[in-house]
Amino acid sequence: MRVALSFLFAVILSTSALASPEFWRHEWPQTNFEKTTVPNWIEIISGGPPKDGIPAISDPSFVRASGKTGIDPTEPVITLEMGGAARAYPIRYLTWHEIVNDVVAGVPVAVTFCPLCNSALSFDRRVDGRVLSFGVSGKLRHSDMIMYDRETESWWQQAIGEAVVGELTGAELTTLPSWMESWAEFTQRHPDGLVMAEPAFNRDYGRNPYQGYDTSGRPFLYSGELPPHGIDALARVVRVGDRAWPMERLAREGEVREAGVVISWRAGQASALDTARIGAGRDVGSIRVRDGQGRDLPHDLMFAFAYHAFWPDGAWMLGN
Structure with missing residues (x-):
């Protein structure tokens, strides 16, 4: 790969x-x-x-x-x-x-x-x-x-x-x-x-054609700047507006309340970009993003390099 x-x-x-x-x-x-x-x-x-x-x-x-x-x-x-x-x-x-x-x-x-x-x-x-x-x-x-x-x-x-x-x-x-x-x-x-329901196309649904991608050292078809702060290019981050919270921090703390949002993390979701079969991927966890009143907020769970590419002046919410 x-x-x-x-x-x-x-x-x-x-x-x-x-x-x-x-x-x-x-x-x-x-x-x-x-x-x-x-x-x-x-x-x-x-x-x-x-x-x-x-x-x-x-x-x-x-x-x-x-x-x-x-x-x-x-x-x-x-x-x-x-x-x-x-x-x-x-x-x-x-x-x-x-x-x-x-x-x-x-x-x-x-x-x-x-x-x-x-x-x-x-x-x-x-x-x-x-x-x-x-x-x-x-x-x-x-x-x-x-x-x-x-x-x-x-x-x-x-x-x-x-x-x-x-x-x-x-x-x-x-x-x-x-x-x-x-x-x-x-x-x-x-x-x-x-x-x-399963679409009527001849595809091997459930197979990951990008096996090993999210543990590779470099993004595919990308030549831009890599993220700052020593963050791995393919580390997952939760983007809300122009701010990004590293998934590693969320997994460690379980819940973060700052900048007007509440982000919670729980184990149990497989990476879709790890093993050959999606269901066998390593556990990367799930997140929910809500405001102070408990309402779900638009957000993205993307790789750090992509966040930095589109929000080069964005705020990295690294915690202490």
């Missing part, structure tokens, strides 16, 4: 000179490359698959959590609770599809997961009264997935929920409170909740 990543990293860097709108227009004839907030086109590279080579899911099917089989108790899911509805989106599916376009309690949502950044975010798909549907562009910036909307073919940076290329450049998606937790945690709390 590590040898292959190093080889691909070198190949991408050697061809990065091709990163320009002129090179991409044949694949993206509807994208307005005259509008962008990306300071240098060389920041955008191919992740390997072409446009829609990683197929996003639209109109997913669901089954009752209590009747779902085949998911290990420690496997991570993205949980979204809205308007009395509770839904779980297993990472075993998101690893292969990265985006799910859904409607929950009447709200059009996009549930997203970028394996290379461990970033799991859910967004409201409405922008200025228009409902967008998202796909996977096959492009990366700072190793983070670039999504695109099918309506204007604008490019959106998943980690920040903002359009960075195209007609909608500068538009921002509303981030919804969602979180990663173990399948066992979801089913215990919501036995009658809904879980996304």
